[in-house]
Amino acid sequence: xxxxxxxxxxxxxxxxxxxxxxxxxxxxxxxxxxxxxxxxxxxxxxxxxxxxxxxxxxxxxxxxxxxxxxxxxxxxxxxxxxxxxxxxxxxxxxxxxxxxxxxxxxxxxxxxxxxxxxxxxxxxxxxxxxxxxxxxxxxxxxxxxxxxxxxxxxxxxxxxxxxxxxxxxxxxxxxxxxxxxxxx
Numbered sequence: 001x002x003x004x005x006x007x008x009x010x011x012x013x014x015x016x017x018x019x020x021x022x023x024x025x026x027x028x029x030x031x032x033x034x035x036x037x038x039x040x041x042x043x044x045x046x047x048x049x050x051x052x053x054x055x056x057x058x059x060x061x062x063x064x065x066x067x068x069x070x071x072x073x074x075x076x077x078x079x080x081x082x083x084x085x086x087x088x089x090x091x092x093x094x095x096x097x098x099x100x101x102x103x104x105x106x107x108x109x110x111x112x113x114x115x116x117x118x119x120x121x122x123x124x125x126x127x128x129x130x131x132x133x134x135x136x137x138x139x140x141x142x143x144x145x146x147x148x149x150x151x152x153x154x155x156x157x158x159x160x161x162x163x164x165x166x167x168x169x170x171x172x173x174x175x176x177x178x179x180x181x182x183x184x
Contacts, residue, residue, distance in 0.1 A: 005032040036060045048072045068115040077113055085113040135176045144169055 007018070007030045015021075015028040022028065031040060039053040049071040054063035069086060076084035090112055091102040103111050136144065147166055 007031070033063055035062045038063070064119055066117045066119065068117060069113070075108060075111070077109060077111075079113070087111040087113050088115075090115050136173055141173065144173065 009027050009029055010018075012022040012025050012028055015030045018030060020028070020030045033040070033054050035056065037053065037055050037059050039051050041049065041051045043049050051069050051071070053067040053069075054065075055067065056062050056064050070088040071086045073086060073088045075087045077087055079085040087108065088111065089104045091099045091104065094100045135141070144166070148170060151166060
């Protein structure tokens, strides 16, 4: 087994002074994760279990992401190897405390089984797709079609004043959908 430096429980300030990150002013357990696939597993006083599996681009390389699983919600989904994986709820918090991703409203079959935290640096992300070339979402397309139906059924409506932009949007959407290659 790889060597691991297991430091005693310490204050946040002590962990930061040793070069670790600090989060909240609570006791910290600082661990040096070695290169290669490596899992840290933890259990609460109530027996709730969570694991953090650090992985790299190869089994012996430095970690570049961590797979996180929670085991004791009491729900599972089939996994690719024929077994089952636990499911859980998760959310991500951004500026202002807003939840940008939240699984709590998802159906059971859509809840996450593994949460993958990418440990990349800014600028290492792949380029963002050009969303202007994507077809509209179903909700946005429904709104566009509703506007078009309003012009057709009542040509004197206030929507008529936006007729040109509506026609442009419909043509653009038709072009995007018409250029998609069929899925086989």
